[in-house]
Amino acid sequence: MPRFPNIAEHANSVSHRVYSELAERARANNQEIFPLHVGDTYRDPVMxxxxxxxxxxxxxxxxxxxxxxxxxxxxxxxxxxxxxxxxxxxxxxxxxxxxxxxxxxxxxxxxxxxxxxxxxxxxxxxxxxxxxxxxxxxxxxxxxxxxxxxxxxxxxxxxxxxxxxxxxxxxxxxxxxxxxxxxxxxxxxxxxxxxxxxxxxxxxxxxxxxxxxxxxxxxxxxxxxxxxxxxxxxxxxxxxxxxxxxxxxxxxxxxxxxxxxxxxxxxxxxxxxxxxxxxxxxxxxxxGGAWVEDSRTLYRDAGYAAADALGVARPQGGTFLFIDVSPHLRSGATSSFAFLERCADAGVLLTPGASCGDDYAKWVRLCFTSVPPARLDSALGRLAPLFQTPGG
Ligand SMILES: Cc1ncc(COP(=O)(O)O)c(C=O)c1O
Structure with missing residues (x-):
């Protein structure tokens, strides 16, 4: 049977549009964007x-x-x-x-x-x-x-x-x-x-x-x-x-x-x-041995600073915090999307928890290594009030 213009069924499970809407929203309201949804580092590798x-x-x-x-x-x-x-x-x-x-x-x-x-x-x-x-x-x-x-x-x-x-x-x-x-x-x-x-x-x-x-x-x-x-x-x-x-x-x-x-x-x-x-x-x-050691210290400091600023448990490793934001959502909300929009309005992009599992629709993920410490501080300053606001 001809397939055109359809595509293979298994390809329908793949989406690459997850962040574009939030990114546009952040850009519309802010000069400076903090891409804490990207799982990467601000550090350049050894020479x-x-x-x-x-x-x-x-x-x-x-x-x-x-x-x-x-x-x-x-x-x-x-x-x-x-x-x-x-x-x-x-x-x-x-x-x-x-x-x-x-x-x-x-x-x-x-x-x-x-x-x-x-x-x-x-x-x-x-x-x-x-x-x-x-x-x-x-x-x-x-x-x-x-x-x-x-x-x-x-x-x-x-x-x-x-x-x-x-x-x-x-x-x-x-x-x-x-x-x-x-x-x-x-x-x-x-x-x-x-x-x-x-x-x-x-x-x-x-x-x-x-x-x-x-x-x-x-x-x-x-x-x-x-x-x-x-x-x-x-x-x-x-x-x-x-x-x-x-x-x-x-x-x-x-x-x-x-x-x-x-x-x-x-x-x-x-x-x-x-x-x-x-x-x-x-x-x-x-x-790269010394580089890795330095990163471990820098990332630890960043992870702990992020956790302390947002009032959540400190990470044991990795480059992310994963946070249940249901206390900050309206009653009856089924996802963290409204919260992510508020973060985007403040210039900070986070990842919807649902991308990490169906049971985590009301969670968000934050990468604390994607921007240098000073920029992370600014991003945390913008996020902290949102993590203190009850959902109502
Ligand atoms: C748990 C885990 N595995 C694998 C990868 C992919 O790594 P790579 O850049 O080597 O493809 C990532 C990237 O974020 C990851 O978080």
Whole structure:
């Protein structure tokens, strides 16, 4: 049957218009806009990583294709990083360089999922994770989770178990979490993995914020647990750790046999990650240690300042606050949209909580690293009164 002018059904789940209305509203009323809806950093990466530091005369074929698996020097640098950070050895044949964790999750889902499959998606979640799963024709099964961890009697294992069906094929775990800033405890991870083991699920470990943790020991990576070594696929990215989001470089690793198929699938998607930026990424991994330390302190200070200014709990890691604004909504309101409009009128853009899960329509997400500290202060000054106003 002809399709024109229609599009494929699975593409209807994808929307890119989420913020435009609020952005227009903010622009109409303000000289200065504070884009706290964008999950990015104001910091430029270390010199050795920057685009302008990559020179054709130093790298013959700088703009040629890289090997599909990734630039060998970058794979070496990542193996060294993992050895130093986690005291673990990662074999080359388990590593795939990808155009960020977004491409990583997308390509892995393309390999693992069939239409109709279900993926357990503890919520709230990174907005793109739901769409990536949905674009494969699979169902992201949302399980309210990170915001419930402190609820007396909340049982993480029972919550996930109740969502398992005979179509469930994978469990996605993201810690430190976008958007809550929560770092999962060992006990919670144990409970989650029991469900994965019991039902033979793939475990998708999103490590995007692995280096952004505050006033605590580094989180222990889930993918390193021996009981899931055969089923864990991990996603790392330089976007958050090294301020490299636009460079689009990340790593995916998992069981060697699976990674062979993933390399094949990557060939048909992006072929390779951008070679100049892979070479920049070598510079980030080799010379970015102090930069990462500084970021951790700067981001912690920003996260704590934002939480204190708005009267909410301080984040444990990551780059976001996730806030229930129902006390500031009119009774009967079904979403945070009116609140987001008030923020936009004050020049500050925040993310609707609904993009992080269906149960969070009355929440908002704020990124505290997208603008420098002085601008964050100004934005918080504009937001604070709105967070004190009862909804009525
Ligand atoms: C939890 C999480 N995973 C993955 C990504 C995507 O990272 P990348 O820039 O490497 O595609 C993000 C980006 O915001 C994220 O928050």
């Amino acid at each position: 050795a990583a920057r685009a302008e530091a990559q020179k054709s005369e130093e790298h013959p074929g700088l703009h040629a294709y890289a090997p599909v698996r990734g630039e060998p020097a970058l794979i070496d640098a990542f193996i060294e990083y993992v050895a130093k950070r986690h005291e673990a050895t990662l074999d080359r044949d388990r590593i795939q360089v990808m155009s960020g964790a977004t491409a990583g999750l997308s390509i892995v889902c393309q390999v693992l999922l069939e239409p109709g499959d279900e993926v357990l998606l503890p919520s709230p979640f990174w907005p793109l994770s739901r769409g990536i799963i949905a674009t494969k024709g699979a169902s992201p099964v949302q399980v309210p989770f990170y915001t419930r961890l402190d609820e007396p009697g909340f049982d993480p294992e029972a919550a996930l178990e109740a969502a398992v069906t005979d179509r469930t094929v994978a469990l996605y775990i993201n810690t430190p979490n976008n958007p809550t800033g929560r770092i999962l405890s060992e006990t919670t991870v144990d409970a989650m993995l029991r469900v994965a083991m019991r039902h033979d699920l793939w475990v998708l470990c999103d490590e995007a914020y692995e280096e952004i943790y505050f006033d605590r020991e580094p989180p222990t990576p889930i993918w390193l647990r021996s009981e899931i070594r055969d089923r864990a696929v991990a996603f790392h990215t330089l976007s958050k750790t090294y301020g490299f989001a636009g460079a689009r470089v990340g790593f995916t690793h998992g069981p060697a046999e699976l990674m062979g198929t993933i390399a094949g699938m990557q060939t048909f998607h992006t072929y390779c990650a951008a070679r100049p930026m892979q070479l920049g990424a070598v510079g980030a991994l080799r010379e």
